[in-house]
Amino acid sequence: MLKRIALTLFSIITVAVVAVLAIAATRPATYHVERSISTSAAPQAVFDVLNDFHNFPKWSPWQKLDPKMAVKYEGPSSGVGSAYSWAGNGDAGAGKMTITDAAPPSSITLKLEFLKPFASTCAVHYQIASEGAGSHVTWGMDGNNNYVSKVMGLFVSMDQMIGKDFEAGLASLKTVAESPVADAAAPAATSGGTTATPAKP
Numbered sequence: 001m002l003k004r005i006a007l008t009l010f011s012i013i014t015v016a017v018v019a020v021l022a023i024a025a026t027r028p029a030t031y032h033v034e035r036s037i038s039t040s041a042a043p044q045a046v047f048d049v050l051n052d053f054h055n056f057p058k059w060s061p062w063q064k065l066d067p068k069m070a071v072k073y074e075g076p077s078s079g080v081g082s083a084y085s086w087a088g089n090g091d092a093g094a095g096k097m098t099i100t101d102a103a104p105p106s107s108i109t110l111k112l113e114f115l116k117p118f119a120s121t122c123a124v125h126y127q128i129a130s131e132g133a134g135s136h137v138t139w140g141m142d143g144n145n146n147y148v149s150k151v152m153g154l155f156v157s158m159d160q161m162i163g164k165d166f167e168a169g170l171a172s173l174k175t176v177a178e179s180p181v182a183d184a185a186a187p188a189a190t191s192g193g194t195t196a197t198p199a200k201p
Contacts, residue, residue, distance in 0.1 A: 001155070003130055015070075023154055030142065030143065030144055030145060031142070031143055031144075031145055031157075031158040031159075032140065032141070032142050032159075033140065033141045033159050033162045033163060033166065034138060034139070034140040034141075034166075035138070035139055035140075035163060035166035035167050035170055036061075036136060036138040036139070036170070037119075037136075037167075037170040037171065037173070037174055038131055038134060038135070038136050038137075038139060039044035039134050039136075039137060039173075039174040039177055039178060040109050040133065040134040040178055041134060041135055041174070041177035041178045042133070042134065042135060043105040043106065043128045043129070043130055043135045044104065044105040045135075045178075046105070046135050046137055046173070047104050047106070047108070047176050047178045048105075049173065049176055049177050050108050050126050050128075050156075050173075051078050051079055051099070051102055051104070051108055052077065052078035052082075052083055053073055053078070053083070053084035053097065053099075053111040053148040054073065054077070054078075055176065056097075057071070057082055058172070058176050059169060059172035059173040059175070059176045060169060060172075061165040061166070061168040061169035061172065062092060062094055062165065065088065065089070065091040065092040065194070066088035066089040066091060066092035068088075068089075069086050069088030069092050070083065070086070070087045071085065071086050071090070072084070072085040072086075073096075078099075079099060080099050080100065081098070081099065082095045082098070082099050083096060083097065083099075084096070085097075087116075088140060089113060090117065092095050093114065093115070093116040093117050093195050094114075094116040095112065095113050095114040095115050096112075096113045097110050097111070097112050097113075097114070097124070098110060098111045098113075098155050105128055106127065106128050106129065107125065107126065107127050107128065108124065108125070108126045109124070109125050109126075110123070110124040110125070111123065111124075112124050112141070120143065121143070122141055122142060122143030122144075123141070123142050123143070124140070124141050125138075125139075125140045125141075126138070126139055126140075127140070135177075136172065137170060138172075139166050139169065139170055141162065141166075143158075145158075
């Protein structure tokens with residue numbers, strides 16, 4: 001009797017797993033996440049904040065995951081070719097961002113490479129449009145869905161996982177861009193491969 005029950009449960013689980021894998025195979029090969037916000041800051045002011053990675057810790061929605069994370073700035077101090085690497089705890093992970101294109105004051109494109117907790121590469125873009133005396137800022141990300149991502153997407157989408165972080169980040173960006181003096185704390189470092197570890201909060 002117990003053997004029959006066990007075999008039945010095994011069959012049900014097997015069918016369920018096969019069904020999930022089959023459905024996952026039909027999921028889109030790419031994903032897109034996008035959020036926007038309006039700010040009273042002029043497009044150039046927003047662009048200047050985004051174009052310099054030294055400003056990123058001031059508004060990053062992930063900075064609080066590990067205030068002690070180590071960061072490294074490489075290349076020019078800002079603009080195309082400048083890069084920001086981070087290595088933190090299990091929540092923050094590790095990775096690198098590099099500015100690949102910048103058209104002031106309207107757009108910036110980044111290459112985002114995740115190293116931990118999983119390896120992945122995607123494209124990030126910031127679009128800045130004039131809106132009255134201020135700006136309308138859009139933060140977007142595009143990437144490829146591997147098979148694991150497709151399976152995960154059956155339960156929670158990339159938009160659901162990252163969308164709220166984008167919203168929080170844009171709210172902080174709005175505050176920084178609208179500040180007469182951007183005095184939010186940030187790791188002190190120079191370009192050219194200097195590593196900085198933020199002070200304890």
